[in-house]
Amino acid sequence: MAGRKTPNSTSRKKRPASKRALTHDDMMQASVRVDPELRRRSELLWEDRSRSTRGPKPGLTPNDVVQAAMEIADADGLSAVTMHAVAARLGFTTMAIYRYFPNKETLLDAVVDAGTGFPPPVTEPRPEWRKEVFAWARAKRASLCARPWLAELPFVVAPHGPNWLSWLEAIADSLSRTGLSAADIGGMLSIVDGYTRGASDTAISLARARARGMSGAEWAAGVGADLGRAIGNPRFPRFAALLTAPSDGHPRTLDESFDFGLERVLDGIELYIKASAS
């Protein structure tokens, strides 16, 4: 959040990276040697706390705190996660939490990573890559819907922890079996991950509404109220036509719609793989 301190730690490059457009390579090169100060923030997600033996024994573990915060988020949404609420749920005072996390931001980092969980394990015998990737995307979507508050913290705010990496590892593993180059695998990974997150927004919104006690019909009415403004408005004829088109008898559920789109995306990827192989 605050300004970083060491501006010229990445000098002595071939070209001055400040003038070019940023490439994935820059990120990846940066991942090899990193200013130690930048590691600080996500450190708590990785380190075993060294627990010096002196002093009174802590009544909590960082994990206790994270679990309590997650329960609150599950029950009442991310905005209900206050330092006081977390502490109260554990029977401590607000400030006790600060013995385990230096500030709320760091705690939320850990909460997000914990909520991210793990991808489903690989099954043997392994099916073709496409089936695996399909299952991965579905699982990721399901995971987001199960904890809809996960999507409430954008990228910058939440650094990426071990669980997040485990999802990337899983899909990287599946995609590695396509025979594509590392760069192309990275590209395909971005496609599937991007589609999955972006196209799950609606379902996440519904899940969030449900978690707050709203029924599906109520949520639909709310979203429909916004969409319906298009109907009869001359500014939005094409979109209104989509809304008012007669249903062809077998309307898609949100999940079916996601699956349908995913198949199109995978079609596109498959096409590329075949073209690359020749």
Next chain:
Amino acid sequence: MAGRKTPNSTSRKKRPASKRALTHDDMMQASVRVDPELRRRSELLWEDRSRSTRGPKPGLTPNDVVQAAMEIADADGLSAVTMHAVAARLGFTTMAIYRYFPNKETLLDAVVDAGTGFPPPVTEPRPEWRKEVFAWARAKRASLCARPWLAELPFVVAPHGPNWLSWLEAIADSLSRTGLSAADIGGMLSIVDGYTRGASDTAISLARARARGMSGAEWAAGVGADLGRAIGNPRFPRFAALLTAPSDGHPRTLDESFDFGLERVLDGIELYIKASAS
């Protein structure tokens, strides 16, 4: 946010929608006839305020307030947008803002819609649908990167206003030229929109960092710090391999990577169109 009041306003349906999985049709049917109370929240985005003639003349317009809030968000991020900051920038006291917006949430709704802006106008003669959709996705991505705080408010929080609809109208118009059914056009729209939003996350994160004065290299170092944890860690061999693979000489920029993925997605859509046409 608060619980809705009229629970059984959508009875007398064919099947009780509460038990089935929710379909797109439910949303769209809901958009035709809507509980008037639900219209309230997004009303300010649509109504011309009727301006009864009595009383002192207002010193501001809702638009003034929105503009001020947007300038603050552009300069210092969404978290800097406080009622006090907005009022101060306009030379008023905090509470004056409440004469124009009933609460901060509603103001932010308007700010988000204003920040969303309009899609680029159609050019004549119109190119094939694919080129138009491609341009649309790029424009949407550019729009998100230009105002990276837009992505900081998730779906539920921000209802959809007229500008948001104008983007949907634009792509619906382009996709209408494919000859697909309304349902399929809706599906394709979700795919492109989903991919565009999801796959722009990284670029949005970078844009946000830049808006806060961070250099590209600094941002890359931060993200790289998280990614780099995979390197050498036996839990993430495949992903680490992607990171450490030797660059093949022409690394993709973030934008090129997005375009590349978009082509794959459009390939998949095109394949479907061709299959449908036969």
Next chain:
DNA sequence: GTGTATTAGTGTATGGTGTACACAGTGCTT
């Protein structure tokens, strides 16, 4: 004109938030 209803903006107050800081107690280490 003279009231009177209606609205714009202000000042003040309240409850909630993250967190700095000083302190008291605890239990190993020397």
Next chain:
DNA sequence: AAGCACTGTGTACACCATACACTAATACAC
């Protein structure tokens, strides 16, 4: 026994959204 590092608490502060009561301005009814 003394020291020390650590845990949890109490207090305090700055900031935030916002309810409420008030003043001042304006236009309409008479």
